[in-house]
Amino acid sequence: MLLVIWTVVSLVTFLLDIVPGGPAAAVLGESATQEQIEDFNKRYGLDRPAFFFSYDGDKGLIWNGIDNRYADYWIGVLHGDLGKSFKTDRPVRDMIFERYPATIELAVAAMLVAIGIALPLGVLSGARKNSVIDNFASVFALLGISLPTFVIGPFLVYFFAVRLGWFSPTGSYYPEDIVLPAVTLGAALSAILTRMIRSSVIEELGEDYVRTARAKGVSERKVLFKHVLKNGLIPVVTILGLQLGVLLAGAIITERIFNWQGLGLLLLEDGINKRDYRLVQGCVLVISVTYIVANALTDLVYRKLDPRIRLS
Amino acid sequence: MSRLAYIGIAIAAIFILAAVFAPWIATYDVALQNLGPGMRYASPSAEHWFGTDGLGRDVFSRVVFGARISLEVGISVVVVSALFGTIIGAIAGFYGGFVDKFLSGYVFNVFLAFPGLLLAIALVAFLGAGRGKLIAALCVIGWVGYARVMRGQVLKVREYDYVLAARALGAGNLRILFTHILPNAIQPLIVQASLGMAGAVLSEASLSFLGLGIPPPAPSWGTMIEEARQFFATYPHVLFFPGGAIALTVLAFNFIGDGLREYLDPKQRAR
Numbered sequence: 001m002l003l004v005i006w007t008v009v010s011l012v013t014f015l016l017d018i019v020p021g022g023p024a025a026a027v028l029g030e031s032a033t034q035e036q037i038e039d040f041n042k043r044y045g046l047d048r049p050a051f052f053f054s055y056d057g058d059k060g061l062i063w064n065g066i067d068n069r070y071a072d073y074w075i076g077v078l079h080g081d082l083g084k085s086f087k088t089d090r091p092v093r094d095m096i097f098e099r100y101p102a103t104i105e106l107a108v109a110a111m112l113v114a115i116g117i118a119l120p121l122g123v124l125s126g127a128r129k130n131s132v133i134d135n136f137a138s139v140f141a142l143l144g145i146s147l148p149t150f151v152i153g154p155f156l157v158y159f160f161a162v163r164l165g166w167f168s169p170t171g172s173y174y175p176e177d178i179v180l181p182a183v184t185l186g187a188a189l190s191a192i193l194t195r196m197i198r199s200s201v202i203e204e205l206g207e208d209y210v211r212t213a214r215a216k217g218v219s220e221r222k223v224l225f226k227h228v229l230k231n232g233l234i235p236v237v238t239i240l241g242l243q244l245g246v247l248l249a250g251a252i253i254t255e256r257i258f259n260w261q262g263l264g265l266l267l268l269e270d271g272i273n274k275r276d277y278r279l280v281q282g283c284v285l286v287i288s289v290t291y292i293v294a295n296a297l298t299d300l301v302y303r304k305l306d307p308r309i310r311l312s
Numbered sequence: 313m314s315r316l317a318y319i320g321i322a323i324a325a326i327f328i329l330a331a332v333f334a335p336w337i338a339t340y341d342v343a344l345q346n347l348g349p350g351m352r353y354a355s356p357s358a359e360h361w362f363g364t365d366g367l368g369r370d371v372f373s374r375v376v377f378g379a380r381i382s383l384e385v386g387i388s389v390v391v392v393s394a395l396f397g398t399i400i401g402a403i404a405g406f407y408g409g410f411v412d413k414f415l416s417g418y419v420f421n422v423f424l425a426f427p428g429l430l431l432a433i434a435l436v437a438f439l440g441a442g443r444g445k446l447i448a449a450l451c452v453i454g455w456v457g458y459a460r461v462m463r464g465q466v467l468k469v470r471e472y473d474y475v476l477a478a479r480a481l482g483a484g485n486l487r488i489l490f491t492h493i494l495p496n497a498i499q500p501l502i503v504q505a506s507l508g509m510a511g512a513v514l515s516e517a518s519l520s521f522l523g524l525g526i527p528p529p530a531p532s533w534g535t536m537i538e539e540a541r542q543f544f545a546t547y548p549h550v551l552f553f554p555g556g557a558i559a560l561t562v563l564a565f566n567f568i569g570d571g572l573r574e575y576l577d578p579k580q581r582a583r
Binding site for chain 1: 418424429434
C-alpha cells in the first residue's frame with residue numbers, strides 16, 4: 001500500500017510538468033510579462049529543478065541534489081502540507097479539508113442506498129431466475145447502468161424538488177437534502193451490484209457443493225444464505241471496493257448537478273476552471289489516497305471471506 | 313441467443329450506421345445557429361425532428377453526429393485496453409510468483425489507485441482537452457479491468473484437473489494458455505468488453521458534461537446535456553434526446569454482453 005501511495009504522490013508531483021507552456025503562463029494568462037512569470041515561479045518554488053537530476057542536451061545528466069520540487073512536495077506531504085493555492089494563497093490542505101466531509105458523507109450515503117437496493121433484489125432475482133422479480137430487477141439494473149448520473153439527476157430534481165417540493169433543488173440546506181444526490185450517485189452502483197449478485201448467486205447455485213447440500217436435505221433457504229451467499233459475495237466485495245473510487249470520482253458530477261459543496265466541486269470550479277494546479281494536485285492526491293486505503297480494507301475483507309485464495 | 317441480445321445488436325447497428333453515415337442522415341449543419349424568433353428551444357416538429365437547442369441548432373443532426381464521437385471514443389478505448397489488459401493479466405496469472413506479485417500487487421494497484429474518471433479529469437486538467445488525449449486517458453485506466461478479470465480466470469482455471477492433465481501429457485505453457493485457459497476466460501472478458509464499451513461512452517459523455525471532454529461546438533452528447541441542463545424544466549426535449557441516445561447506446565451494449573454471456577455459457581443456457 002505504501003508503495004502505491006509513493007507512486008501516486010510521485011505521479012501527482014509530475015503532473016505540473018505536463019502543463020503545456022508551464023503553469024505560470026497558464027495561470028497568469030497570455031498578457032503576463034516575463035517578470036511576472038519569474039516572480040510567480042519564485043514565489044511558488046517553480047524556479048527550482050523538477051527532480052534530483054535533470055537532463056541537459058549539452059551537459060548530459062545534471063545532479064541537482066535535494067534542492068528540487070519533487071523533494072519539496074514530498075517534504076510538504078510528510079508534514080501534512082500540500083502547498084499554497086496559486087489563486088488564493090491559502091494552504092491547499094485547509095481548502096480540501098473544509099470540503100472533504102461533505103464528499104465522504106455523499107459517497108457513504110450513496111453506497112448505503114446502493115447496497116440497500118441491490119442485496120435483496122440481486123439475491124431474490126438470482127434465486128428465482130426468470131420470475132417476475134427477476135425481470136423487474138433486470139430492467140431496473142439496465143436502466144441504472146445505462147442512465148448517466150447527469151440524466152438521472154436533473155430528472156430527480158425536476159420531479160422531487162421542482163414538482164413535489166420535497167427537497168431543495170440544489171445545495172444542502174436541510175439534512176434530507178442528501179437524499180437526491182445520494183440516490184443519483186448510488187443508482188449506477190446499485191444496478192451494477194444487482195447484476196453482480198444475481199449472476200454470482202446463479203453461478204454458485206450450479207456448483208457441486210450446492211447439489212451435495214441439497215442431496216443431504218439442507219433446506220433451500222439455508223443453501224441460499226449459508227452456502228451460496230457466502231461464496232457468491234466474494235466477487236461482490238471486490239467490486240464494492242473498486243466502486244468506491246468510481247463513487248468518489250462520480251461525486252464530481254453529482255456535486256456539480258446539485259451544487260453540493262464537496263471535494264469534487266472544489267476540484268472542478270476552484271481547481272480546474274481557475275487553473276489552480278496546486279489545488280488540483282491536492283484534490284487528486286487526497287481522493288486517490290482515500291481510495292487506496294479503502295481498497296486495502298477491501299482486500300482484508302476479501303481474504304477473510306475466502307481462505308482458498310492465495311493472495312501471495 | 314436471447315431476444316434482448318438481438319434488440320441490443322439492432323440498436324447498436326442503428327447507432328453505428330448513424331455514426332458512419334452521419335453526413336447523409338443529418339438534416340442540418342450541426343453548427344448552424346438560428347437565433348430568429350421562435351427558433352431557440354423550438355419543440356420537435358416536421359422541420360426539426362428533435363427540436364432545436366438554445367442557439368437554434370437542430371438537435372436531431374447534433375445527436376446523429378454525437379453518435380460518431382461516442383462510438384469512435386468507445387471502440388478505440390475497448391480495443392486498445394482489452395488487448396493490452398488480456399496479455400498482462402494472462403502473464404500475471406499464468407506465471408505467478410514474482411511476476412504476479414509485481415503486476416497485480418503493484419502495477420494493477422497503482423492504476424486502480426486512480427479512479428478512471430479522476431485520472432482522465434487530472435490528465436485533461438493539466439494537459440488540456442482533446443479527443444486523442446481523452447482516448448489515451450481512458451485506455452490508461454481501462455486495461456486494468458481486463459487484466460484483473462483475465463488474471464482471476466487464469467488463476468482459477470490453471471488449477472483444474474484437465475489443465476494438470478494437459479501438462480502431464482507434455483503440453484507447453486503457450487499451448488495450455490491458448491487452448492485450455494483462454495477459451496475458459498473469454499466469457500468474462502466479453503462481458504467486461506461490453507461493459508467497457510458502455511463505460512467508455514459514459515466516460516466521454518461525463519467529461520464532456522463537465523466541460524473537460526470534446527470541446528464545443530463539437531456535438532458530444534455530454535456537452536449537449538450540460539447546455540440543456542439549466543433549462544430542463546421548461547424545455548425537456550433538449551436534454552431528453554441526447555440523454556436517450558446515451559442510455560440506448562449503453563443499454564444496447566449491455567444487452568449484447570448479456571446475450572453473449574448466456575449464449576457462450578452452456579451452464580447458464582441449460583438452466
